[in-house]
Amino acid sequence: xxxxTQPNSMxxxxxxxxxxxxxxxxxxxTDYIHWYRQLPSxxxxxxxxxxxxxxxxxxxxxxxxxxxxxxxxxxxxxxxxDAAVYYCILRDVAGNQFYFGTGTSLTVIP
Amino acid sequence: xxxxxxxxxxxxxxxxxxxxxxxxxxxxxxxxxxYRQALGQGPEFLTYFNYEAQQDKSGLPNDRFSAERxxxxxxxxxxxxxxxxxxxxxxxxxxLIDRGDEQxxxxxxxxxxx
Numbered sequence: 001x002x003x004x005t006q007p008n009s010m011x012x013x014x015x016x017x018x019x020x021x022x023x024x025x026x027x028x029x030t031d032y033i034h035w036y037r038q039l040p041s042x043x044x045x046x047x048x049x050x051x052x053x054x055x056x057x058x059x060x061x062x063x064x065x066x067x068x069x070x071x072x073x074x075x076x077x078x079x080x081x082d083a084a085v086y087y088c089i090l091r092d093v094a095g096n097q098f099y100f101g102t103g104t105s106l107t108v109i110p
Numbered sequence: 111x112x113x114x115x116x117x118x119x120x121x122x123x124x125x126x127x128x129x130x131x132x133x134x135x136x137x138x139x140x141x142x143x144x145y146r147q148a149l150g151q152g153p154e155f156l157t158y159f160n161y162e163a164q165q166d167k168s169g170l171p172n173d174r175f176s177a178e179r180x181x182x183x184x185x186x187x188x189x190x191x192x193x194x195x196x197x198x199x200x201x202x203x204x205x206l207i208d209r210g211d212e213q214x215x216x217x218x219x220x221x222x223x224x
Contacts, residue, residue: 043201043217095209096141097155097169099152099155102152103152
C-alpha cells in the first residue's frame with residue numbers, strides 16, 4: 001500500500017476552519033483516500049473517504065488534488081471536541097487493511 | 111444502538127501466561143478486525159474475519175497469536191506465553207460489509223505483561 005505523509009502536529013483556533021494536509025505521491029489509481037480520527041482515550045472513528053472527487057459530509061470535507069498526489073481534510077469550524085489525532089490512510093479498492101501511520105495531532109485553542 | 115464492546119478493558123498478566131481478549135461486534139456486521147496500538151502510534155492491523163472465516167492473518171506477529179470467530183459474531187484474540195513486548199492496547203473493529211470503508215472501533219483492551 002502507498003504511504004502517506006502528514007505533519008506531526010497542528011494548532012487551530014476554536015471556531016475557525018482547519019485544513020489538514022496529506023501527501024501521497026505514490027498513490028495508485030485504485031487507492032481510496034480515507035480519514036479517521038482518534039479522540040483522546042478512544043478508538044479511531046471514521047471521518048470521510050473519497051477516490052477522485054471532493055467529498056462532503058456532516059463532519060468534514062475532503063479536497064483531493066487533481067493529480068491525487070495530495071489531499072486536504074477540512075473542518076469548517078473547529079470546536080474543542082475536534083482535538084484529536086487525524087489519520088490519512090490509503091487503501092486499495094480490493095484491500096482489507098488500513099495502515100494508520102502516526103497521523104496529525106490537532107490542538108484546538110479556545 | 112450498542113457499539114463494539116471489548117472485555118476485559120484492562121488485563122495485567124505475568125510473562126509466560128496465556129491471555130484471551132474478547133470482542134463483541136455490532137450486531138449484523140459482517141467483518142471483524144483486530145488491531146494492536148502502541149503508545150503514540152496508530153493502530154497496527156493484526157487480522158480480520160468475514161463471518162466465521164479468517165480472511166487475512168498476515169499481521170499476526172508470530173505463532174503465539176491466534177484469533178477465532180466460531181459463530182460469526184464474537185471473536186477472541188489469544189496470546190500464548192505472553193512476553194513484555196506484547197504489552198499494548200488491543201482494539202477490535204467491525205464493519206457492516208466486507209472491507210467496509212467505515213469501521214467502528216471498540217474501546218480496546220489495555221494489556222500489560224509484567
